[in-house]
Amino acid sequence: MKLVRYGPKGQEKPGLVGDDGTIRDLSGEVRDIAGEVLSEAGLKHLASLDIASLPVVDGTPRLGSPVAGLQKIVAIGLNYSDHAAETGAEPPEEPIVFMKALNALSGPNDDVEMPRNSSALDWEVELAIIIGTKAKYVSKENALAHVAGYAVMNDVSERDFQTKRSGQWTKGKSHDTFGPLGPWLVTKDEIGDVHDLAMELDVNGQARQRGNTNTLIFDVPTVVSYLSQFMTLMPGDVITTGTPPGVGMGMKPPQYLKVGDTMRLSIAGLGEQTQTVVSA
Template structure:
C-alpha cells in the first residue's frame, strides 16, 4: 500500500494511492496514518479494505507528511562513505545518531524556508524508515519485522549551525520546514530490498545527487537494532538513514540555497518531492 495524508496543514486526512494514481479517502476506516494504524494488525486491516469502495478524492489536494504523530524523528549521519569523504570526516565505526525536531516536519511539496541570517542551507535526499512495531533491544535478525514502511525524506541542513556553532548537529537540522516527508509511506511488503534503491536530487534542474541505498555503511536492519538499544522505538517513529554524495557543502566551490530555487528529489518506488525554497 501507498499510504498518505492530504489536506490543509494541521487538518490532514488519511488516504491511500490506488493503482491508477488516484487518492482514496481512508477517514471512514482510520483516524490518521499514525500510532495503531501502523502496527502489523493495523496495516492488515487497511490491506483488507476493498480499495474500489473508498471515496475518490477529487482535484490535487496538498499532501502532508505521510506519517502523523511522529514522536521521534531520528537521523543518521555520514552513513555513506563517499558522503563522509566529501564532508571531510572519517567513516564512522558506529552509526552517528542525532535528532531532527518533530516541529520541522512538513509535507513533501511544502516550501523549504531558509532561516533568518542563514548562508549555508543545504539539501540531502534520504531513505526514511517508519517504525510499525515497538522495538526495544531487538536483534538485526528481528529488526525488519518492526518496519511499517519506507518514504522519501529531504534532510534539509543548515551547515553553519550544524558544524560551526558548538558541534551539536541537532542545531542545524531541526529548523522549521527542514523535514519534508513523503509523498507516501510505501508499506514494507511492497519494497523488495530497501538496501538497493536508486535515489537522486536536483536543484533548478541540475542533478547534484545520484546514488543508491546499496552504498549505505549501516543498513536498515543494523540501524533499527542499534537505535533500539538507545531508545524504545514506537509506531510512527521515523529514522532517516543518511545521504549519498552530492550535497552543496561537498561541491567545489560550495553551493548553498539562497532562496527562489526549486528542489526535486526521489527514491525508486517511493515517489518524488518538489519544494520551492524561500527566505524567512
C-alpha cells in the first residue's frame, strides 16, 4: 500500500493511493497514519478494505508528511561507501547517529527555507525507514518485524552550521523544512529488495546524485537493531539512512543551493519529491 496524508498544513487527513494514482480518503477508517495504524494488525486492516468503496479525493491536494505522531527523526551519517569516498572520510566502524528536530519535518513538495546567514545549503536524497511497532533491544534478525514501510526523505543540510559552528551536526540539520518526507509511506510488502533501489536527485534539471541502496554500509536491519540498543523506537519514528554521492559539499569546488533553486528527487518504488528554495 501507499499511504498518504493530504490537505493544508496542520489539517492533513489520512489517505490511500490506488493503483491508478487516485487518492482515497481514509478518514472514515482511521484518525491518522499514526500509532496502531502502523502495526501489522493496523496495516492488515487497511489492506483488507475495498478501495473502490472509499471516497475519492478530488484534484491534486497538497501532500504532507505521510506519517504523524512520531517522537523523533534519527539520522545515519556517512552510510554509503561511495559517499564516504567523495567526502574523503573513512567508512565508519559503527553507524554515525545524529538527530533532526521534529520541526524539520515537512511535506514532500513544500518549499525548503534557506536559513538566515546561510551560505552552504545542501541536498541529500535518502531512504527513510518508518517504524511500525515499538522496538527496544531487537535483534538484527527480528528488526524488520518492527518496520511499517519506507519513504523518500531529503535530508536538507546547512554545511557551515553543521561543520564550522562547533558541536554536533544537529544544528545544521534541523531548520524548519529540512526534512521533506514522502510522497507516500510505502509498506514493506510492496518493496521487493529495499537494498537494491535506484536513487537520484537533480537541481534545476541538472543531475546531481545518482546512487543505489546497494552501497549502504549498514543495511536496514542493522540500523534498526543498532539504534534500538540505545533508544526505544516508537511507531511513526523516522530513520533516515544516509545519502549516495553527488552532494554539493562533495563537488569541486563545492556548489550550494540558492533561493529559487528547485530540487527533484526520487527513489525507485517510493515516489518523487520536488522542492523550491525560499528565504526563511
